[in-house]
Amino acid sequence: MSAREGGAGGSTARSQRPQRSGGRRGPAGRVEASGDDRPGLKARQVAARLLAAVIDKKTSLDGLTDPSNGHPHLRQLEPRDQALVKAILTSALRFRGSIDREITVRLDRPLPPNASSLRHILHVGAAQILCLDVPVSAAVDLAVASASGDPRAQRFSGLVNAVLRRIAREATRLPDASADPRENCPDWLWSRLVSQFGAERALSIARTHLSRAPIDLTVKSDAAGWADRLGGRVLGAASATGTVRLSDFEGSVTGLEGYDAGEWWVQDVAAALPVRLLGDISGKRVADLCAAPGGKTAQLAAGGANVTALDQSSSRMKRLAENLERLQFSAETVVGDLMDFQPETAFDAVLLDAPCSSTGTIRRHPDVLYTKDDGEVEKLAALQLRLLLAAAERVSPGGLLVFANCSIDAREGEDVASAFLSKRPDYGLMPVDRQELPGFEFAVSSAGHLRTTPDMLEDGGLDGFFAARFKRKTA
Numbered sequence: 001m002s003a004r005e006g007g008a009g010g011s012t013a014r015s016q017r018p019q020r021s022g023g024r025r026g027p028a029g030r031v032e033a034s035g036d037d038r039p040g041l042k043a044r045q046v047a048a049r050l051l052a053a054v055i056d057k058k059t060s061l062d063g064l065t066d067p068s069n070g071h072p073h074l075r076q077l078e079p080r081d082q083a084l085v086k087a088i089l090t091s092a093l094r095f096r097g098s099i100d101r102e103i104t105v106r107l108d109r110p111l112p113p114n115a116s117s118l119r120h121i122l123h124v125g126a127a128q129i130l131c132l133d134v135p136v137s138a139a140v141d142l143a144v145a146s147a148s149g150d151p152r153a154q155r156f157s158g159l160v161n162a163v164l165r166r167i168a169r170e171a172t173r174l175p176d177a178s179a180d181p182r183e184n185c186p187d188w189l190w191s192r193l194v195s196q197f198g199a200e201r202a203l204s205i206a207r208t209h210l211s212r213a214p215i216d217l218t219v220k221s222d223a224a225g226w227a228d229r230l231g232g233r234v235l236g237a238a239s240a241t242g243t244v245r246l247s248d249f250e251g252s253v254t255g256l257e258g259y260d261a262g263e264w265w266v267q268d269v270a271a272a273l274p275v276r277l278l279g280d281i282s283g284k285r286v287a288d289l290c291a292a293p294g295g296k297t298a299q300l301a302a303g304g305a306n307v308t309a310l311d312q313s314s315s316r317m318k319r320l321a322e323n324l325e326r327l328q329f330s331a332e333t334v335v336g337d338l339m340d341f342q343p344e345t346a347f348d349a350v351l352l353d354a355p356c357s358s359t360g361t362i363r364r365h366p367d368v369l370y371t372k373d374d375g376e377v378e379k380l381a382a383l384q385l386r387l388l389l390a391a392a393e394r395v396s397p398g399g400l401l402v403f404a405n406c407s408i409d410a411r412e413g414e415d416v417a418s419a420f421l422s423k424r425p426d427y428g429l430m431p432v433d434r435q436e437l438p439g440f441e442f443a444v445s446s447a448g449h450l451r452t453t454p455d456m457l458e459d460g461g462l463d464g465f466f467a468a469r470f471k472r473k474t475a
Contacts, residue, residue, distance in 0.1 A: 036145055043081040044142045045149070046073045047088045048120040054093065054367045056116060061089060061367035069315060091131035092123045093366035094210060095174045097183035099126045106166045107159075118153040118160070121146050125164045131175055136168040181206035188374045189359065196410055197453070205408070208454040208461050213363040215246040215253065216462075218272050218295065219264040220302055220327075226264060229257055235269050235457075236439025241276070243269040247460055262327040267295040270360070270452045273440060274351065274404040274467040277432060277450065281305040284348040288331075289338050289391055292316030294323045296353060301329035305349075308332040310341055338390050346396040354384040356405035356412050360464020363454055381411045388420050392427060397474045401427065404467035408453055413466030417449065420470070430471045 050071060053059040064071045065086055074082055092099065103122050104110065111119055125143030128134040143164055147157040182190065185206040193202035216235070219226045223234045223242050232246040244264070258264055275296050278286065282304030288297045291309035293316060300307045301324070309331050311317045317335050324331055334341065338352075357372045357380055358365055388403050395401050403420070405412055421429060431448020434441040445451045450467035 036149060038142070038145065040081070040084075040138060041142050041145050041149075042073075043077055043084050044088075044124055044146050046071070046077060046081075047085045047092075047124045048117070048146060049073060050085065050089055051092055051120045051123060052116065054089070055120070055370055058371040060371060061093070061365065065089075087132055088124055088127050090366060091174075092127035093369065095127070095131060095179060095184055096123070096366075096370070097185070098174055098179050099123055099130065101183065102126060102130065102167050102171050103163060106163045106170075115153070115156075117150055118147065118156050121150070121153055122160060122163060125160065126167055129164060129168050130171060130173055136165075140164045140168065179210055181210060184210060184369075186369050189369065192374070192377075192409055196408075201453075201455075204455040205453055205464075209362045209366070209369075211363060211461065213268070213463075214460040215249045216267060216269045216272075217244045217246065217253075217264040218242055218267040218299065219244055219258075220262075226258065236437070241269055241272045241440070243267075243272055245269070245460060260326075265295060265298055265323060265327060267299075268361075268364075268463040269457070270443075270463040270465040271295060271406065272299065273437060273443065273450055273452075273465065274353065274402055275299040275303070276437060277402050277467060277469045278303075278349050278351065278400055281349060285345075286349045286351065287343070287347045287391075287394055289341075289350060289352045289394075290354055290387070292320045294320035296351060297331055298324065298327055298329055300351070301327075301331055306332075308334060308343065308347070310334045310336060310338060312337045338387055341390075341394070343394060347394055347399060348396055349400040349402070350391050350395050351402045352388060352391040352404065354387050354403065354405045356380055356384065356407040357409060358406055360406040360408045360452070360454065360466075363461065364463070377407075377409050377411055380407075381409075381416055384412060384416045385419050388416060389423060392420070392424055392470075392472070395472045397472055399472050400430065401470045401472065402467055403470070404450075404465065406463055406465050408464035408466075413451065413468070414447070414449060417468035417470075426473050427470045428473060430469045432467075432469060 050064050053064055054061055065074060074085060103126060121143055125139050128139035129136055140161060144157050144161045147153040147160045181203055193205055219242050223244055227234050227244045230244060230246060232244040235241060235243045235245050253259060253266055281300060284305050286300050286305040286307055288300055288307060288309045290311060291297050292311040292313060297307055297309045297320060309320060314335050317333055321333055357377050358368050362368050392401055403417060407413060421427060429448060432444050432450055434444045437443060442456055443450055443452045452462055452465045454461045454464050456462060
């Protein structure tokens with residue numbers, strides 16, 4: 001196997017560090033005693049390891065990068081290197097198709113099927129060159145060192161050097177180019193987008209997936225004032241969402257004015273819409289099911305509801321409680337399974353934000369492209385219907401039930417809503433009126449559902465979301 005270049009050295013104006021010995025593999029495949037401790041190498045090795053976990057084992061990137069419970073090798077890194085790893089992985093996944101093409105066209109023959117470790121090292125290196133402001137010499141040299149330190153890729157370190165240097169000289173940076181949306185959208189998702197929205201709209205949605213999502217904040221009050229203080233803008237009518245968008249913000253939101261005082265919380269504008277379908281909730285008993293991390297719980301509390309928040313994850317519920325404390329909101333919190341949840345009395349309203357494929361959040365979570373598939377969508381849709389039927393038992397006669405999730409697949413939205421109504425004749429659809437969501441009239445479908453897709457909103461888009469509102473009959 002060889003790159004289409006004169007061997008491992010290749011003529012280049014950039015210097016290359018001497019290659020180091022590989023060392024041995026320790027427990028869990030960890031590289032030990034490689035003798036190479038140059039700055040940044042561990043970060044690249046961790047990036048390749050985590051990319052393998054996403055692609056080969058379909059592990060959630062959120063779980064891998066969680067500050068408290070994420071991958072132990074990531075948590076051992078300094079904060080700056082942790083941020084670099086996350087940036088590399090986001091780019092490597094978002095532009096995986098384009099990166100794979102740039103690598104493939106510079107090989108004399110395809111990488112062998114069992115060369116997954118080598119492929120991940122190449123993708124980590126190429127993502128830095130094509131997408132990030134990382135010096136080419138550092139990206140290439142550390143990729144070569146990563147290969148040299150991995151017995152599975154050691155003999156291909158020269159190929160890594162040659163391929164990445166050719167990419168640096170010949171390829172166009174991906175964020176600055178018109179990357180092909182189709183080649184960065186896996187076949188399973190592309191087929192669903194075309195069947196549901198048509199080819200033209202599918203291309204528009206897939207193109208939006210290649211862009212970085214802005215930061216949206218739900219504010220307690222005075223959206224215009226906070227937009228002015230934080231250099232953002234109000235989305236829609238403040239009465240509809242109370243959302244301030246920070247289009248160009250980079251960094252940690254914890255350092256922004258108002259964070260410590262609990263004046264706002266991070267929540268995509270689309271995720272803030274389902275709560276609005278419950279109308280005036282002041283003084284009402286409202287259950288937020290599958291509630292963590294708590295953005296909608298906070299909205300309900302801000303609206304004056306007596307909130308019960310339920311989630312089966314104790315760690316996620318701990319995070320919800322911490323968020324509520326910062327925001328100075330109170331709610332009853334319950335750790336448990338919805339199927340086993342037996343409140344003493346039924347609720348005036350119930351919000352179920354059900355587990356889903358998260359295909360509406362691909363801009364923020366590009367790992368969804370590779371951790372989910374068509375079969376997973378089918379399984380999740382079946383789970384959602386079971387959860388919705390269980391949630392319906394917790395609503396008082398005359399009360400409201402809102403079913404929501406962040407999928408753009410109709411099987412997890414419109415189809416579940418239709419199946420629910422066929423099984424529960426004591427419920428009727430309460431169509432959403434466009435006037436209920438000023439500034440977001442476009443998000444109301446002809447059937448009276450809430451339906452957003454990432455390409456709907458100019459200047460940054462929004463998450464894909466679905467919500468249906470039902471009312472329990474009194475007799």
